[in-house]
Amino acid sequence: MSLYYEAVSFIEPSALQASSLKSRIYNAKNLKSTPAQIFALVSEASKWSPILKEVVEKSQLLLHERKLSPALGLLFVHDLLLAKKGIAAPASHPLRLAVERHKARVQAEFKKARLRRGFSSVDALRQHVYQGREGTDLPEQTQKGGRKGITPYQWSHPRWVRINSLKTSLEEQLATTLVGYRAVERLEEIIEDNRPDLASQILHIDLHVPDLIALPPATDLSTSLAYKNGLLIFQDKASCFPAYLLDPHVQDGDVVDACAAPGNKTTHLAALIQRSQSELGQQKIWACERDKVRATVLQKMVSLAGAEDFVTVEVGQDFLRLDPESEPWSSVGALLLDPSCSGSGIIGRDSTISIVLPSKEGSAAPAAQSKKRKRKSAQDKVSQNTDTPEQVPDSTTDDQEALRMRLQSLSTFQTKLLLHAFRFPQCCKVTYSTCSLYAEENELVVLAALASPIAREKGWRILLRDKQVDGMKRWEIRGDVAACDGEAEIAEACIRCNKGTKEGTQGFFVAAFVRHRDGSVPDKDEWEGLSHSDS
Numbered sequence: 001m002s003l004y005y006e007a008v009s010f011i012e013p014s015a016l017q018a019s020s021l022k023s024r025i026y027n028a029k030n031l032k033s034t035p036a037q038i039f040a041l042v043s044e045a046s047k048w049s050p051i052l053k054e055v056v057e058k059s060q061l062l063l064h065e066r067k068l069s070p071a072l073g074l075l076f077v078h079d080l081l082l083a084k085k086g087i088a089a090p091a092s093h094p095l096r097l098a099v100e101r102h103k104a105r106v107q108a109e110f111k112k113a114r115l116r117r118g119f120s121s122v123d124a125l126r127q128h129v130y131q132g133r134e135g136t137d138l139p140e141q142t143q144k145g146g147r148k149g150i151t152p153y154q155w156s157h158p159r160w161v162r163i164n165s166l167k168t169s170l171e172e173q174l175a176t177t178l179v180g181y182r183a184v185e186r187l188e189e190i191i192e193d194n195r196p197d198l199a200s201q202i203l204h205i206d207l208h209v210p211d212l213i214a215l216p217p218a219t220d221l222s223t224s225l226a227y228k229n230g231l232l233i234f235q236d237k238a239s240c241f242p243a244y245l246l247d248p249h250v251q252d253g254d255v256v257d258a259c260a261a262p263g264n265k266t267t268h269l270a271a272l273i274q275r276s277q278s279e280l281g282q283q284k285i286w287a288c289e290r291d292k293v294r295a296t297v298l299q300k301m302v303s304l305a306g307a308e309d310f311v312t313v314e315v316g317q318d319f320l321r322l323d324p325e326s327e328p329w330s331s332v333g334a335l336l337l338d339p340s341c342s343g344s345g346i347i348g349r350d351s352t353i354s355i356v357l358p359s360k361e362g363s364a365a366p367a368a369q370s371k372k373r374k375r376k377s378a379q380d381k382v383s384q385n386t387d388t389p390e391q392v393p394d395s396t397t398d399d400q401e402a403l404r405m406r407l408q409s410l411s412t413f414q415t416k417l418l419l420h421a422f423r424f425p426q427c428c429k430v431t432y433s434t435c436s437l438y439a440e441e442n443e444l445v446v447l448a449a450l451a452s453p454i455a456r457e458k459g460w461r462i463l464l465r466d467k468q469v470d471g472m473k474r475w476e477i478r479g480d481v482a483a484c485d486g487e488a489e490i491a492e493a494c495i496r497c498n499k500g501t502k503e504g505t506q507g508f509f510v511a512a513f514v515r516h517r518d519g520s521v522p523d524k525d526e527w528e529g530l531s532h533s534d535s
Contacts (some may be wrong), residue, residue, distance in 0.1 A: 001095070002033055003032075003033040004072055004075050004088075004089070007033075007038050007041045007042050007075055008075070010024060010025055010038065011042060011045075011357075020496070021039060025038050025039045041075060041079075042355075044433050045075055045078045045355065046355040047211070048078055048082065048129055049074060049355045049357070050249075051110075051113050051125075052078055053074065053076050053356045054068075055081070055113055056074060056105060057358045058112070061073055061103055061105075061106065061357060062360045063273050064102065064358075065098040065101075065102070067098065068099070070358050073099075073358060074115065074357055074358060076096070077434040080100070080103065081106065081107065081110050087099065119167075140533070141514045157220075158214040158216065159216065159234070160212065160213075160237050160504075161212070161213050161214075161215060161235075161346050162209075162211060162240060163212070163213065163232065163235050164211075164306070165211050165271045165275065166267070166270060166304050166305055166306045167229070167231050167305070167306045168226070168231040169211075170205070170213075173232070177221070177224055177225075177226040177231070181202060181203045184202060184204050186335055187214055187504055190203070190214045190215065191205045191502065191504055202215075207474075208237070208471035209471055210471070211271070212235075214504060233264060233305065237497075238345075238497040238506050238507075238508030239265065239506075240268060240431065241510045242336055242433040243272055243336060244268070244272065244433075244472065245463075245468060245469060245495070245512050246269070246272075246334055246336055246429055246430075246431045247427070248273050248283065248334050250282075251333075252283070253331055253332060253333025253426060254283055254331060254332050254333060254334075254336045255269060255284070255286070256286045256288065256319075256322075256335045256336070257269060257288065257338075258319040258336065258338075258339070258421065259319065259337065259339050259417075260298050260313070261289045261291065261298040262294065262298060263287070263300075263302055264301070265336060266285060266301070266307070266311055267305035267307045267496075269310075269336060270307035282309075282310070284312060285307075286312055286328070286329075286332070287302070288318070289313065289316070289317065290318040290319070292315055292316045293314075295315040295316060298313055319337075319420065320416070320420055323422075324420075324424040324425060325425065329424060330424070330425055331426050332424050332427055333426050334426055334429040335421045335431075336431050336433075337417055337433070338432075339414050339417050339434070340414075341435060342410060342434075342441060344436050344437045345435045345497070345506050346506055347506045353446060370485050405525055408440070410440075411445055414432075415448045418430070418432050418445060418449045419449060419452055422449070422455055422458055422513070423454060429513070430460075430513045431511070431512045432446070432449075433508065434509050435506060435509075435512040439480055442479070442480075442483070442494070442509040442511075443480055443484050443490075443491070444483060444497075446462065446484075446490065446494060462490055462493045462494075462513055462514075463511075463514045465492050465493050468512065475499060477497060478495065479492070479494025479511070493511060495509070495510065496508070497509075
């Protein structure tokens with residue numbers, strides 16, 4: 001029973017919700033249940049909560065079993081209906097007995113809820129829930145007749161796979177690991193293939209990033225030899241943008257990946273560098289990771305991808321402690337910076353869970369109405385307006401303040417890292433990226449960097465859209481003009497990705513900065529920069 005009581009404590013609103021659900025649970029002390037059990041129960045119940053609320057209220061469970069709180073009732077009903085082993089409490093426990101007394105009614109209401117949504121099976125409903133489609137305002141035709149179309153919030157997330165050109169080629173993988181797969185032109189065909197049990201053998205060759213393919217969400221290549229041997233790398237499309245936008249060439253000199261673990265971007269850099277190798281010599285990638293445990297993961301990734309000839313892992317190296325004027329850093333010509341961020345763009349990130357709890361008022365049976373009309377009292381009118389779902393808010397006032405302070409701290413740190421990158425004397429290219437949706441970590445960091453004394457002194461400017469590598473130039477989703485203080489050219493130079501859309505990416509942001517190697521300030525026609533009033 002401790003599992004349910006402990007799970008309830010993480011459902012209640014807290015100012016600590018600025019951190020992720022997983023970190024709150026795994027950092028909690030004196031838990032009797034394992035963190036993994038609690039996390040699984042809370043995260044699963046939150047996904048199902050709009051449906052479970054409906055089931056609990058229509059079965060009148062809370063009305064008949066007054067010892068059950070709304071949160072406990074929701075968790076018990078979740079396990080009764082959806083857990084393989086049922087309720088994880090002794091068979092004789094009073095609360096378990098209380099819920100199971102209403103098992104037939106609860107199951108009947110669950111079936112009705114499924115049919116109301118137009119699903120013929122629990123598996124189909126489960127896929128609907130896992131894709132985050134429950135709890136949104138569905139169009140009328142979807143509510144009534146089943147599912148007649150895909151709306152913007154309904155897009156599934158494809159399985160993105162980068163072909164590791166250090167070890168293989170797209171052509172080779174199409175002829176071996178992916179033999180039998182049919183290529184489709186539209187990414188939407190991949191995303192719409194959302195069967196939970198079996199994915200179609202179709203693939204989409206990405207139109208923006210070379211050697212990147214999308215597969216249906218249910219595709220599992222984790223047991224394939226190609227994946228185990230590092231020929232295939234699971235990497236979100238947006239995560240491929242920083243290295244591709246940096247576009248490293250031999251004449252750029254050595255490259256630093258400032259915050260390198262776990263290594264997807266590092267190995268992508270190595271693959272891009274291999275393509276541009278010539279008789280001019282070989283570039284080196286310095287991969288810095290200050291956390292020694294994460295650096296171990298980075299080393300394994302570099303080895304598995306076959307990138308050892310290009311990458312030197314600097315274990316325990318804090319990027320901010322590098323002296324730009326000393327060797328080998330003084331000859332670094334390009335730098336990839338993907339610092340710690342809020343992670344708000346990551347698919348499935350649960351920094352603030354949204355869980356809808358049933359209410360006892362909603363469980364009440366409708367009162368028999370007298371034929372004699374009575375004037376409604378003021379109290380009756382108030383009660384009508386308060387019969388709304390009891391929902392744990394995404395953020396209370398304290399949560400909002402905690403988030404604001406966290407974003408301020410992150411953006412300060414991110415700006416500090418970016419300005420340090422500007423100090424490397426031979427560096428002429430920098431990409432800055434986050435997996436955040438917040439302007440504080442994205443456009444505002446870009447503006448602060450461009451307005452800094454070091455940027456003006458060294459001649460750093462943002463890489464305009466028409467100067468970007470072809471695939472990035474063609475990417476349509478750009479920065480927020482309002483967040484850029486109305487500077488449309490800066491916003492157009494910034495690249496954004498949204499999560500849960502037909503583009504199939506996680507939420508992401510990337511911008512590139514360039515300068516002349518001699519430090520000269522570009523001509524006015526090339527870049528006007530920010531006005532003094534903006535700095």
